[in-house]
Amino acid sequence: MAEREFKVIEIKQSVFADNNRAADELRASLKGQRTFLLNVMSSPGSGKTTTLEQTIARLKDEYRIGVMEADIDSDVDAHRIARAGVKAIQLHTGGMCHLDAGMTRQGLEELGTEDVDLAILENVGNLVCPAEFDTGAVKNVAILSVPEGHDKPLKYPLMFEVCQALIINKIDVLPYFDFDMDKVREFALMRNPSIKLFPISAKTGEGVDAWCGWLREQVDAWIK
C-alpha cells in the first residue's frame, strides 16, 4: 500500500495549570463530536507501533482511524502508520517525556478529528511520566513485552493503576525468556483489580483479535 503523507508537528509545553480539568474538557468535546481517543503507553521498544499496525489492519474498515505518533525525535513511526493506510501525524515533544491534555489537544487539532471515529495517541516510550498526566483519552492501554520481565507492575505501579487494559506483547518469544504469565497477572491485578489482560504477539498476530474485540466494545459504547 502506498504511504500516506503525514505532517511533523513540534508541540509546545502546555499552558494549563490544571491538567485534570483540561483533560475532562477535551474528553467532553471528543464525546460531542463522537471521536474516541485511545492513549497507548509503554517502555521504549515494547512494540507500540507494531501493535497499532495489527490493530489498524483489523479495524480500519469499521472505523475512520487517525494516529498521533509522539516521539522526542525521528519520524520512523509515523512513516510506518502512514504505510498502514490511515491518517497519521508525528508529534515532536522537544525533549519532553510525556504528553498532557493541552499537548494532546494541539495534536488532535493538527490531525483533524471531524472525519475520525477512533483517534490513537502513541505516547512517548516511558513507563513513568506518561502515567502521571491525563491526556484526555477515553481509555488508556499499557503494553508490556515479555523481554521486559514480569516484575514491572511492582516497580512502576502508577502505569498499571491508570490503564484499563494491559497488552502483554511478544508472547512468540516466551520460550527464550524467564517470564511468568501468572505472576504478571497477579502483580498487575494487585495494582488494578479491574485491568483487562491481553497476551498477544504483534509479530505473528496471535491474540490480537481478542484485544481488538475489547477495543471495539469501548469505541462503540462511546460513539454510538
Next chain:
Amino acid sequence: MAEREFKVIEIKQSVFADNNRAADELRASLKGQRTFLLNVMSSPGSGKTTTLEQTIARLKDEYRIGVMEADIDSDVDAHRIARAGVKAIQLHTGGMCHLDAGMTRQGLEELGTEDVDLAILENVGNLVCPAEFDTGAVKNVAILSVPEGHDKPLKYPLMFEVCQALIINKIDVLPYFDFDMDKVREFALMRNPSIKLFPISAKTGEGVDAWCGWLREQVDAWIK
C-alpha cells in the same frame, strides 16, 4: 552466597537549583576520597541488574563495590545485588522519574563510600528523564537490549549523547528479533562519535569481559 542486609531509603526531591554545579561538587568530593561512581541507565527491563550481577562477579575481588538501586517502588533489585555479596541500598524516588546530583548524594551518604572504590547507581528505568540530569557520576553507561530495537538512538537522542559507553544486551536472543547490530552502531555513533559499544549477553556472560575491561580502565584512571 548469603544475602547481605540492605536498607531502603526514601530520597527527597533535591533542593539545588543548579544541578550541574551540585554534580561537579559531588564528583570533586568523590575524587578526593578515591571513589568512582558509575551511572547505569536504560529502559525498564533491558537488564541493568543482571548486567550488574555479572559485572560484580568479575570485579568484586579487585574493588570494594557498593550499589544503589533506584526504583519508584519495590526492593526486588536490592535483594538481587545483596545476594551478589556486595554492599547495596535501595533508593525509592517517591514517583520521580530520575535522580539528580542532590538525590545521588543522599544515596551515597546512606551507602557510605569510605570503604567503596567503585560505587554504582542503577538509575530509574527510563530512557528519557535520567539523561537530562547529571548525577555527579564519573561515567555514564546506557544499556539497550536487542528486543527494544535498533532504532532507539534515533528516538531518544540525549541518552546516547550523554553516555560514554553503550551496552547492547541480550545478544543471545538476536536470532529471534529483527535487530541490526550495524545500524544500532551507526545510529549511536551519529549521536555520539566517541561512544564505546559492548555487545553482551548478561544471561550467558558473553561479551561481559570486554565491558569489564573498559570499566576497569576508567576506575583505575580515577582512583589511582
